[in-house]
Amino acid sequence: QVQLVESGGGLVQPGGSLRLSCAASGSRFRIYDMGWYRQAPGKQRELVATIASSGETTYADSMKGRFTISRDNAKNTVYLQMNSLQPEDTAVYYCRVITPWNYWGQGIQVTVSS
Numbered sequence: 001q002v003q004l005v006e007s008g009g010g011l012v013q014p015g016g017s018l019r020l021s022c023a024a025s026g027s028r029f030r031i032y033d034m035g036w037y038r039q040a041p042g043k044q045r046e047l048v049a050t051i052a053s054s055g056e057t058t059y060a061d062s063m064k065g066r067f068t069i070s071r072d073n074a075k076n077t078v079y080l081q082m083n084s085l086q087p088e089d090t091a092v093y094y095c096r097v098i099t100p101w102n103y104w105g106q107g108i109q110v111t112v113s114s
Contacts, residue, residue, distance in 0.1 A: 004105035022095030
């Protein structure tokens, strides 16, 4: 069992930035492929970004250039730096262990509004 705890969400004005953190339990974090997903009201959950155990990253097209995923294996933590936020980025953001197991965090609210 892997527990994931997200933090760093909240209310931000359009054009602002936030950094989400996701802390994972256990001692094998460095072998996990990790991801961030989001779900806006009335919409399906969608992929935001992934980072492999190797450090290789992928992004959804709409997030490229604005969002950056990173990880700190010493802290068992994956991050999502979000810049130039817009109202359409409002969603609950979820952290996920993609491989070798499938675990989800509880999610954290990000609201972009003036």
